Amino acid sequence: MYYLDHFASGTDIGMENGMKTGIERRGWTQNPEAVKQDILSVAISEFASNGLSGARVDTIASRTRTSKRMIYYYFGDKLGLYTRALEAAYLKVREGEAALNLDHLPPEEALTRLVAFTFDHHKKNPDFIRMVMIENIHNAENLAASQVIRDMNMAAIEKLATICRRGEEEGVFRKGLDPVALHWQISAASFFNVSNRPTFSAIFGAGLFGDDAQECIRRQTVESILAIAAKSRVEPKITDRRSGCDVADAGD
Amino acid sequence: MYYLDHFASGTDIGMENGMKTGIERRGWTQNPEAVKQDILSVAISEFASNGLSGARVDTIASRTRTSKRMIYYYFGDKLGLYTRALEAAYLKVREGEAALNLDHLPPEEALTRLVAFTFDHHKKNPDFIRMVMIENIHNAENLAASQVIRDMNMAAIEKLATICRRGEEEGVFRKGLDPVALHWQISAASFFNVSNRPTFSAIFGAGLFGDDAQECIRRQTVESILAIAAKSRVEPKITDRRSGCDVADAGD
DNA sequence: AGCAAAATGATCGAGATAGTACATTTGGCC
DNA sequence: GGCCAAATGTACTATCTCGATCATTTTGCT
Structure with missing residues (x-):
């Protein structure tokens, strides 16, 4: 099985064998990068659908333009492929987030947009969500081994931390906000x-996932987060110094 | 392998072979119910740990006081066992919830307790949570087939609906609250x-799961829910008639 | 062109795993 | 006690699945 030059740079991953790609066919050649990407994108889909144990290497291979041989050649074994697929899924999603620039906005507006964006973004990337679910089922054992992923997430937190700091400085957010807790x-x-x-x-039926209800839930979410970040309208009676949380009667 | 009479009524599921149970040994006998319960409790643990495909029937069998033969005898096949285990997990958890009586409390207090209780209860039942996660990975295909589970959850919603209605009537909650959305x-x-x-x-490290931080998160959660239910302190400019949500600028 | 290393193809094997066949014991009932 | 159905034990198999082996082609380099 052969690949067009620079096939890897194509964006339409899901295309059929033999479909036009918009890239000129200038002979065919080995293309290791394209093979890896091809395998990874199929693997993400397969693992996301069926889980780590549920996914079948043979199935992944068959949906690929290459062979099972190549999977083992590049990724070693099933777990290696899974780990790399997990990383790839994270990478793809964080790429989307990176485009979001909030530094020029006032803190409240920035936070509002960040929350709304995250809500929508997750919704648009169900495979990523499922990969994380699966990883949680496996107690994050493979994710823990991936420094790459930890770094990316720390970057995401930085963004939120910046917003918090600005909000504090401008006096619109409460002091001592924990960006991780907010995240x-x-x-x-x-x-x-x-x-x-x-x-x-x-x-409960699909009602909550219709457009109207989703819009409502998203708004509620945004407002809840903003309320947490905002200086309390009512002065709290006691403030927990350790965590910066208002202490009020919460039952029991 | 034999069972004590009424072994099923014992509460300490995880005990070792031959441990005292506090139940008098009055001879040994066949005990189908105990066998089924034994299998189910092991199955829940195994499925929760490893997922549907990851779980091994042989492993389940070996951790049971009975044999693989019995699993197939009572549950047909692996999927049958999984489905019954899922139901059993739901049952166990909902049982715990049923003990909660909130009808005598004022609505705000009732809601506060319900939220706090749910938060704690989920935390105490990780196997249940994991079963639901796994079921979601499988697109709820097995849960959809179980009328039992749907009924139980509808009951849980009823409880919440009652609180909402009372809150509305007493004028402390906003009108048109959707119990399902709140849930x-x-x-x-x-x-x-x-x-x-x-x-x-x-x-991000285990910090957020320490006692102090968890206490803080739980409180934030309670307050967020109450804020959603409460009549808005600031009158909303527009009200969305379809969903009963305040419409405000939430960014793109 | 020729060579070595990288990349790929085709086929096969070992072990794990779900599920079964057959035999045996137990318990309620007459 | 004897009988039959429910319950249980033992051993087995067909198949699926990961991974390996061996052979071949392509490619960069001199």
Whole structure:
């Protein structure tokens, strides 16, 4: 099986064998990079659909323009392929996030956009969400081994930290905000909205995933996050010095 | 392999072979119910740990006081066992929830307790959470087939609906609150907190899962939910009639 | 052109795994 | 006690699945 030169630079990964790509056919040649990318994109889809144990190397191979031989040649074994696929999925998603530049916006506006963006972005990348779900099932053992992924996420936090700091300085956000905790809140809503859609729909119907209801949920999410970040409208009676959280009666 | 009479009524599922149970040994006998329960509890643990494809029937069998033969005898095949295990996991968790009686409390207090309870309860039942995660990976195909589970969840919503209605009537909650949407918000935080702990910890460290930080997150969650339910302190400029949500600028 | 290393093709094997066949024991009932 | 159906034990197999082996082609380089 052969590849067009620079096939890897094509964006339409899912095309059929023999489809035009818009790239000139200037002879055919070995193309290791394209082979790897081809394998990875198929692997992401397959692992995301069926999980680590559920995915079949043979199935991945057959959906590839290359052979199983190549999978083992480049990735060693199934777990190696999985790990690289996980990294690739992260990379692709973080790329999308990198385009978001919020530095010129006022902090509240920046945070609003960040939350809304994350919500939408997760929704547009279900395979990524599923990869993370699967990784959680496996106790993040493979992710823990990937320095690449940790670095990328720390970068994401930096962005949020910057917003928090600016907000504090301008006096619109409360002091001592923990960017990681805020990220947790943002992720919880955005992630759950995709990850648990199947069971939620099965039980309560698809209503919450229609356009109107999703719009509503997204807005609620944005507002909740902003409320957490904002200086409390009502002065808290006690402030927990350790975590910067308002301490109020929360039952039990 | 033989069973004590009424062994199924014992609460300590995880005990070793031959351990005392507090139940008098009054002879040994066939005990189909105990066998089924034994298999199910092992199955939940195994499926929760390794997923549907990752779980091994032989492993389940070996951790059971009975044999693989019995698994197929009572549950037909692996998928049958999985489905029953899923139901059993739901049942166990909903049982815990049923004990919660909130009808005598004022709506805000009831909602506060419900949220806090859900947060804690999910945390105490990671196997259940993992089963749901796995079911989501499989697009809820098996859950969809289980009427039992749908019924139980509808019951849970009823509880929330009652609180919402009372809150509306007493004028402390906004009108047109959607109990399912509220349930979504509660679940998102409570579920994510358990489901994504491994990846989150791997990336950002375990800090957020220490007692102090968890306390803080739980409180933030409670407050966010209450804020959503409460009548807005600031009158909304526009109200979306379809969903009952405030419409404000939420960015793109 | 010729050579060595990288890349790829075709086929096969070992072990794991779900599920089964057959035999045996137990327990309620007469 | 004897009988039959439910329950359980033992051993086996067909198949699926990962991974390896051996052979061949392509390519960069001199």
